[in-house]
Amino acid sequence: MAAPLLKLAAVNDSDVDARFSPRTIPEQLAEELGADIVAGRRKAGERLIELDLAQTFGVSRGPVREALRILERRRMVDLLPRRGAYVRPLSLKSIADLFNVRLALSLLAAQTMATSPVESYVETLARRCTELNGMVENGDPIAFARVTTRAVRTIAHGSGNELLLELSIDLANQTVWATIWKTPLDYLTQDVRREAADLMAETLEAVRKRDPETAVRSLRVLLENDRDRALAVLTDLRKEAGDLSAISSG
Amino acid sequence: MAAPLLKLAAVNDSDVDARFSPRTIPEQLAEELGADIVAGRRKAGERLIELDLAQTFGVSRGPVREALRILERRRMVDLLPRRGAYVRPLSLKSIADLFNVRLALSLLAAQTMATSPVESYVETLARRCTELNGMVENGDPIAFARVTTRAVRTIAHGSGNELLLELSIDLANQTVWATIWKTPLDYLTQDVRREAADLMAETLEAVRKRDPETAVRSLRVLLENDRDRALAVLTDLRKEAGDLSAISSG
């Protein structure tokens, strides 16, 4: 785990956090440490000692401290005053909880957007739908999942609710940290993609017609299906390998 | 604004954050500064300079820094890297957004709780309902609002969704910071209290009968009414006084 000083972590994947690249040192540290955690190089429940981390990353304890706060905010570490930082154990249940909260927020977004749609976001969503349709036949699952995530984020944007958007992005990132990274997406078969693309199109149509009920209903089916399938995969994975990165039994 | 060092801010109101009393210095600072902000002693958009704050509170910049992160997390300040901290302007719209997000989360909680209720939380909720009923006739609005908040929090507990609970508490605190503090609750007339108590009882009944649909429907009416009434009051207030603490026009 000997880390080269200031790796500048070129995590430019716009699905992770496109608001700004992680240019401050604490954010880079949080990025690194977070990656270590999801990759399983830091085990669930493990204590993180500030001085060790500082030496490992070649900085002093100040930035490390701030990085730990960032990771606390992202729910990846528990921070107990005077008693240290610990890698937060991620149970299957807490991942399910995460999906459910995101679902509720996304539905609120859809409802709001369909109540008073803003043209530019509707257009963007339409583009995403087109992309999705194009990926039904020949797209790879990863790209499809990415675009789906983007479409949902577009809806969050379209709600015009800043808080909702902020929370959605945070929670989507947490989901990435928690699951998608290195999780097989084989369940996104062509049939499943077809269904998802259709449901997203349905949502779009409902938004255009200012029909919040339908928009919510369509998106709900889409997201509930995705949630259930993703959780099923994770459950299976956990059954196979007792230790799966940071995912504990709980 | 000459603050006595370490005022130990005995904010023991369990509605604010009962998880643990603010015993670390950064949290006390965040408490103080937050109070200053909602009271209008720090104006919206005002820049907060670390050294000034440190001297004002009689500590060094380290704890001030952490306090600012805490307030950033609570959405009370904007933190721009290398460019300082600013009191976040709270527009009426952002307060409305806050209400809507809380509403969505509370409904998810109700749905989940009604799907698989846990006896102890159902009992607690029943107690809250009894309290509310007792306050219809002679209770004061503030106490009534407090108990309502607690009932909703009980539902969040009852969902068994840790993330949901955490977010709910955070956002409820933000609502307190943003609005309730010093906001007249005259709109909680006896009629309104009667209706609210009834709706809460209806929600409780639905939970007992494992009827998520009804639970969600009842709670939705209750919370939407409350939201609309609170926002109306805030709108009026802003009309009267151009500057109302930290609430800007936006």
Added chain:
DNA sequence: GATTTGTCAATTGTTGACAATTGACAGGAG
């Protein structure tokens, strides 16, 4: 006159040292 460049004070970012607290362990009392 408008735009660019250089300088400077103010402020944030970072560091290393010091203080305070914690949890564990050893020793002694019941």
Added chain:
DNA sequence: CTCCTGTCAATTGTCAACAATTGACAAATC
């Protein structure tokens, strides 16, 4: 043997000094 108590190393909390960046203002250039 169990429980309590005092000591101690490990670790977190805090501080004050130093380094780096920013934004503003002035001077120079076109």
